[in-house]
Amino acid sequence: xxxxxxxxxxxxxxxxxxxxxxxxxxxxxxxxxxxxxxxxxxxxxxxxxxxxxxxxxxxxxxxxxxxxxxxxxxxxxxxxxxxxxxxxxxxxxxxxxxxxxxxxxxxxxxxxxxxxxxxxxxxxxxxxxxxxxxxxxxxxxxxxxxxxxxxxxxxxxxxxxxxxxxxxxxxxxxxxxxxxxxxxxxxxxxxxxxxxxxxxxxxxxxxxxxxxxxxxxxxxxxxxxxxxxxxxxxxxxxxxxxxxxxxxxxxxxxxxxxxxxxxxxxxxxxxxxxxxxxxxxxxxxxxxxxxxxxxxxxxxxxxxxxxxxxxxxxxxxxxxxxxxxxxxxxxxxxxxxxxxxxxxxxxxxxxxxxxxxxxxxxxxxxxxxxxxxxxxxxxxxxxxxxxxxxxxxxxxxxxxxxxxxxxxxxxxxx
Amino acid sequence: xxxxxxxxxxxxxxxxxxxxxxxxxxxxxxxxxxxxxxxxxxxxxxxxxxxxxxxxxxxxxxxxxxxxxxxxxxxxxxxxxxxxxxxxxxxxxxxxxxxxxxxxxxxxxxxxxxxxxxxxxxxxxxxxx
Numbered sequence: 001x002x003x004x005x006x007x008x009x010x011x012x013x014x015x016x017x018x019x020x021x022x023x024x025x026x027x028x029x030x031x032x033x034x035x036x037x038x039x040x041x042x043x044x045x046x047x048x049x050x051x052x053x054x055x056x057x058x059x060x061x062x063x064x065x066x067x068x069x070x071x072x073x074x075x076x077x078x079x080x081x082x083x084x085x086x087x088x089x090x091x092x093x094x095x096x097x098x099x100x101x102x103x104x105x106x107x108x109x110x111x112x113x114x115x116x117x118x119x120x121x122x123x124x125x126x127x128x129x130x131x132x133x134x135x136x137x138x139x140x141x142x143x144x145x146x147x148x149x150x151x152x153x154x155x156x157x158x159x160x161x162x163x164x165x166x167x168x169x170x171x172x173x174x175x176x177x178x179x180x181x182x183x184x185x186x187x188x189x190x191x192x193x194x195x196x197x198x199x200x201x202x203x204x205x206x207x208x209x210x211x212x213x214x215x216x217x218x219x220x221x222x223x224x225x226x227x228x229x230x231x232x233x234x235x236x237x238x239x240x241x242x243x244x245x246x247x248x249x250x251x252x253x254x255x256x257x258x259x260x261x262x263x264x265x266x267x268x269x270x271x272x273x274x275x276x277x278x279x280x281x282x283x284x285x286x287x288x289x290x291x292x293x294x295x296x297x298x299x300x301x302x303x304x305x306x307x308x309x310x311x312x313x314x315x316x317x318x319x320x321x322x323x324x325x326x327x328x329x330x331x332x333x334x335x336x337x338x339x340x341x342x343x344x345x346x347x348x349x350x351x352x353x354x355x356x357x358x359x360x361x362x363x364x365x366x367x368x369x370x371x372x373x374x375x376x377x378x379x380x381x382x383x384x385x386x387x388x389x390x391x392x393x394x395x396x397x398x399x400x401x402x403x404x405x406x407x408x409x410x411x412x413x414x
Numbered sequence: 415x416x417x418x419x420x421x422x423x424x425x426x427x428x429x430x431x432x433x434x435x436x437x438x439x440x441x442x443x444x445x446x447x448x449x450x451x452x453x454x455x456x457x458x459x460x461x462x463x464x465x466x467x468x469x470x471x472x473x474x475x476x477x478x479x480x481x482x483x484x485x486x487x488x489x490x491x492x493x494x495x496x497x498x499x500x501x502x503x504x505x506x507x508x509x510x511x512x513x514x515x516x517x518x519x520x521x522x523x524x525x526x527x528x529x530x531x532x533x534x535x536x537x538x539x540x541x542x543x
Binding site for chain 1: 440445472
């Protein structure tokens with residue numbers, strides 16, 4: 001009884017605080033231009049997430065989430081007609097699973113799905129579909145093959161972009177089943193390509209040099225301080241040239257718990273964003289981040305285009321099942337430039353390799369006490385069993401699927 | 415007393431449903447505006463009401479001539495938020511003469527909007543009732 005009441009009190013308190021914030025903050029509107037280009041943004045994000053999961057190329061991954069906005073003043077739409085109250089939305093889920101088909105050879109399938117846009121009503125399945133709303137879904141699917149011994153992965157598949165409703169104010173867009181993609185990883189280097197029919201849309205080259213214990217690397221030491229760098233090249237239209245290029249640099253600063261991440265546009269835009277991220281545990285199930293993003297606003301003054309820029313400071317707290325953010329760079333880039341309001345995303349994601357659990361892109365797995373308890377049932381004496389991260393004086397046991405390796409902390413052992 | 419145990423559980427489930435369904439405020443908040451205009455002037459004819467935006471963009475809302483003392487039909491539009499309305503009218507009871515315009519900005523909360531146009535001296539007075 002007490003449990004439920006306190007739970008309810010907590011829920012109502014959180015809701016009250018959210019509503020108070022939503023009411024107090026005067027959110028900036030989002031523009032139809034952001035919504036119009038979100039198909040490309042989502043397809044790019046799908047592929048970068050797939051790149052992260054393909055670092056191992058085996059095991060499994062699940063993800064789902066949606067933004068929860070209590071007030072319709074939080075994400076107003078700025079159209080040519082005025083400021084429309086309503087809800088930007090993003091519902092997503094993803095899954096990947098691979099099995100061992102031959103010794104050291106894993107085959108798998110993956111599916112990423114996003115439904116996003118803006119609507120006059122909040123909804124989970126059935127939108128209002130009004131004159132100013134836009135609903136779009138993007139599906140990315142593919143098959144994967146990984147050779148663990150040779151340490152390479154190949155994955156390829158299709159992307160489908162479907163506009164389920166387009167309000168009058170948005171540019172025309174074709175539904176398309178014709179996006180294809182491929183991903184090739186050899187050890188720590190990977191390359192991705194994305195095509196629309198015969199025209200390329202994206203090339204991404206990544207060097208994930210940081211040593212990750214989940215994939216058999218080091219737990220600590222200088223190798224864990226190597227950078228993760230990626231270069232993405234984008235082509236927005238049917239011409240062959242490069243429209244934009246972005247370099248992303250992720251750097252472990254302290255014990256795979258503190259990271260810096262910088263994104264820089266190589267074309268005229270320059271610095272894009274920087275983030276300082278702190279994960280209390282390197283498994284990345286919980287995270288805190290502070291971000292800074294450079295916004296570029298283009299204005300048409302008489303015949304010339306003038307651009308202004310300013311810095312947007314923000315942050316986010318990720319608590320495994322829910323993520324709170326204010327002006328975070330991720331949301332500006334992936335949630336239609338939403339800013340000036342508190343966002344809550346109800347979400348969950350978890351990756352697994354060899355039975356170990358961790359968040360996407362995490363270098364180490366979460367400490368798993370369940371395996372230790374299993375060992376206890378098998379008759380091991382109590383004093384030998386200690387969690388992995390216990391004090392230095394105690395004997396350490398490393399557990400993996402019933403096999404136990406011991407490092408004796410004290411000599412003799414009667 | 416035994417039944418009371420379920421009340422917090424039901425409330426908690428209800429809260430979860432509300433949260434998981436992305437809130438359902440549109441069940442009790444209007445997401446469209448239904449506008450009707452009353453011409454409460456003695457000597458002006460209303461030719462229509464438009465929503466105007468930047469770059470001379472506009473959208474017709476009430477596209478009907480409303481003579482003194484009459485009301486227009488109700489027209490529903492997907493307009494909730496901050497907008498500028500433009501009233502087109504003539505200073506004659508029969509709709510003849512030069513077309514004039516008056517603009518005013520409003521914050522529309524949706525639902526039924528009953529707009530009364532009165533004349534006050536030389537200008538028109540907008541009032542939502």
